[in-house]
Amino acid sequence: MAEEDFDASSFTSQGTFSTKAPxxxxxxxxxxxxxxxxxxxxFIVGNYALFSYAxxxxxxxxxxxxxxxxxxxxRLKAGVAPAGD
Known part of the structure; x- marks a missing residue:
């Protein structure tokens, strides 16, 4: 096999596992x-702001x-005599 026929880049992309997620x-x-x-x-902050402003x-x-x-x-519960009695 000659040096010109060997391409290393074709082997690196086939079966390698990447640790980085896409x-x-x-x-x-x-x-x-x-x-x-x-x-x-x-909503909560707006309601509180409106409530405090109001x-x-x-x-x-x-x-x-x-x-x-x-x-x-x-008056009767307190024990005060009703007016007129």
């Missing part, structure tokens, strides 16, 4: 997970007026 880009499941987690985080700017809620019947019942 680059395939990002894992699709990882991308979906990042998008979902990012969306949930933006807490500062909105006036306090008005209390419901207590009915006369309820006032009378509370």
């Amino acid at each position: 680059d395939q880009g990002f894992n699709p499941a990882l991308i979906v997970l990042l998008v979902v987690v990012g969306t949930v985080l933006v 807490k500062k700017t909105l006036p306090p809620r008005k209390k419901k007026p207590v009915s006369k019947k309820k006032l009378k019942r509370e």
Whole structure:
């Protein structure tokens, strides 16, 4: 066999095992997970920001007026004599 007939490059690419994995880009499941987690985080942070802003700017809620019947019942429980007796 002559030196000119021997091509070493043809043998190196046939049966060699590569320790390096081929680059395939990002894992699709990882991308979906990042998008979902990012969306949930933006939702939670946005809700908290709106809640704290509303807490500062909105006036306090008005209390419901207590009915006369309820006032009378509370006075009787406290032991105060009702007016008129």
